[in-house]
Amino acid sequence: MYYLQLVINGIIAGSMYALFAVGLTMVYGVFRFINFAHGELIALGAYSALFFTSPPLSLPLIWATAPAVACTVCVGLLQDRLVFQPLCHGTRMTLLIASIGLSYLLRNAIQFGFGSDLLSYNVDLAAGYEWGPIIVTRMQLSMLITAVVFLTFLYWLFTRTMLGKALRAVADNMELAGIMGIPLGRVNRTVWILAATFAAVGGILLAMDTSLEPMMGVINLLKAFAAVLLGGPGNVWGALIGGIAIGVAENLSVAVLSPGYKDFIAFAVILVMLLFRPGGIFSFQKGMR
Amino acid sequence: MKLLEVRDLHAGYGRVTILFGISLAVMPREIVCLIGPNGAGKSTVLRAIVGQLPATRGEILFEEMATAGMDPQEKGTRGLIFIPQGQNIFPSLTVTENLEMAGYLLPDRETLKSRREEVFAVFPWIAQRRHRPARELSGGQRQMLALARVLLMQPKLVLLDEPSLGLAPLMVEEIFERILQMNRQGTSFLLVEQNARKGLAVSHRAYVLEQGRNRLQGTGRELLTNPQVQKLYLGG
Numbered sequence: 001m002y003y004l005q006l007v008i009n010g011i012i013a014g015s016m017y018a019l020f021a022v023g024l025t026m027v028y029g030v031f032r033f034i035n036f037a038h039g040e041l042i043a044l045g046a047y048s049a050l051f052f053t054s055p056p057l058s059l060p061l062i063w064a065t066a067p068a069v070a071c072t073v074c075v076g077l078l079q080d081r082l083v084f085q086p087l088c089h090g091t092r093m094t095l096l097i098a099s100i101g102l103s104y105l106l107r108n109a110i111q112f113g114f115g116s117d118l119l120s121y122n123v124d125l126a127a128g129y130e131w132g133p134i135i136v137t138r139m140q141l142s143m144l145i146t147a148v149v150f151l152t153f154l155y156w157l158f159t160r161t162m163l164g165k166a167l168r169a170v171a172d173n174m175e176l177a178g179i180m181g182i183p184l185g186r187v188n189r190t191v192w193i194l195a196a197t198f199a200a201v202g203g204i205l206l207a208m209d210t211s212l213e214p215m216m217g218v219i220n221l222l223k224a225f226a227a228v229l230l231g232g233p234g235n236v237w238g239a240l241i242g243g244i245a246i247g248v249a250e251n252l253s254v255a256v257l258s259p260g261y262k263d264f265i266a267f268a269v270i271l272v273m274l275l276f277r278p279g280g281i282f283s284f285q286k287g288m289r
Numbered sequence: 290m291k292l293l294e295v296r297d298l299h300a301g302y303g304r305v306t307i308l309f310g311i312s313l314a315v316m317p318r319e320i321v322c323l324i325g326p327n328g329a330g331k332s333t334v335l336r337a338i339v340g341q342l343p344a345t346r347g348e349i350l351f352e353e354m355a356t357a358g359m360d361p362q363e364k365g366t367r368g369l370i371f372i373p374q375g376q377n378i379f380p381s382l383t384v385t386e387n388l389e390m391a392g393y394l395l396p397d398r399e400t401l402k403s404r405r406e407e408v409f410a411v412f413p414w415i416a417q418r419r420h421r422p423a424r425e426l427s428g429g430q431r432q433m434l435a436l437a438r439v440l441l442m443q444p445k446l447v448l449l450d451e452p453s454l455g456l457a458p459l460m461v462e463e464i465f466e467r468i469l470q471m472n473r474q475g476t477s478f479l480l481v482e483q484n485a486r487k488g489l490a491v492s493h494r495a496y497v498l499e500q501g502r503n504r505l506q507g508t509g510r511e512l513l514t515n516p517q518v519q520k521l522y523l524g525g
Binding site: 165168169172173175176177178179180182183 | 339370371373377379380389390394
């Protein structure tokens with residue numbers, strides 16, 4: 001039963017990693033670089049929600065979510081417009097380094113605005129539901145439901161809408177998509193909007209569960225990166241499974257290791273995947289699905 | 290009226306010039322073929338017409354309108370499409386989704402649906418595999434799927450780059466049969482073909498290019514029997 005509890009905790013933590021990883025891998029799939037500033041979108045979502053819930057606005061958290069996500073989306077689109085678009089003719093390495101720089105810039109901006117102390121929203125969702133020895137808090141349940149709703153939406157978008165299909169087409173072959181008259185600008189913006197929305201929502205949920213700190217994006221980015229590698233870069237559903245796998249592995253490791261070491265799992269996954277399966281465990285399939 | 294007219298076209302990649310003044314024309318309902326040795330600039334001509342490469346000099350007129358400044362969307366809706374060589378479908382999309390992407394330039398969903406049914410009627414195997422990912426298709430089937438865009442879009446002119454590339458002889462026959470069929474229904478083709486004999490056999494007219502310049506031109510039959518062409522491109 002203890003192990004079942006750990007697996008449940010792992011799936012829920014993993015569903016957050018999945019939200020981050022899906023966005024990260026989508027950006028990779030279309031633009032072919034890992035956006036290291038993706039972590040700061042996570043933190044930015046959380047901090048802008050904090051801004052809207054604090055004086056002078058003091059909105060309830062549920063109302064603060066929408067403007068917080070909107071702010072994060074704006075930053076995501078600005079990243080693209082001001083940094084990545086002008087550099088898109090450079091090499092992948094240029095974009096990668098630019099994203100690392102951007103990550104520092106945004107993180108320091110957050111620190112400048114909110115300080116580096118641990119902060120929280122003052123919401124209490126610790127109350128839980130018990131099924132025998134298994135306990136799931138309301139917070140955990142909200143995380144799981146949110147992740148399921150957003151990922152289902154993504155599946156619907158990708159398989160049922162022209163825009164979603166166009167997005168997959170662009171990830172397959174941007175040049176051909178351009179030749180065929182697929183509106184690249186609209187598709188590119190959609191990618192950034194989706195990635196930023198998923199990051200912000202996940203960031204807010206994580207901050208509700210634990211706390212806010214400027215470094216929160218960095219550690220979650222690494223988890224997401226491990227999930228992306230596990231699923232194969234550019235593979236959206238692989239990243240989803242990868243995220244959950246990492247969450248479960250981390251939480252199971254608590255049975256044998258001190259919880260302080262559980263971050264080690266993600267790093268180990270990154271190393272092992274890069275060494276042995278750089279194309280991901282599903283590497284026989286290419287492109288974005 | 291000429292459907293497509295290219296006058297004194299100069300173009301290249303960066304500082305490397307590939308085309309030094311190409312001129313050609315395609316009349317309505319014509320199949321025109323570009324032949325010539327590797328590096329003659331055949332594919333480059335198509336890429337310049339479609340706008341993937343900027344023309345450094347010269348003029349490209351589609352239905353007597355300059356195409357400079359038209360994006361692929363506009364060219365597509367005016368009836369000019371380009372089917373590149375090799376990677377010309379989206380492997381991770383399903384077969385139907387590939388057709389839907391081709392229909393991005395159609396006016397509405399209804400047109401897309403009815404044209405898709407036409408494609409299914411012409412290519413029953415496409416209907417059978419409509420929900421399979423396109424990566425499962427063979428090389429010939431991929432080329433057919435790419436050609437099915439012509440039925441969907443019903444364009445006036447198709448720029449078609451190396452349709453027979455890497456295909457088995459039987460498949461090549463079938464591809465050219467389809468091209469002729471589509472041509473009979475009113476679509477013009479500007480075709481680049483490595484297989485010069487095949488290309489000339491299906492074409493009304495052809496241009497021989499060499500090192501980015503016009504070398505010879507004539508009807509398909511004239512060039513097929515031209516001793517110079519026979520020696521250079523048809524293997525004697």
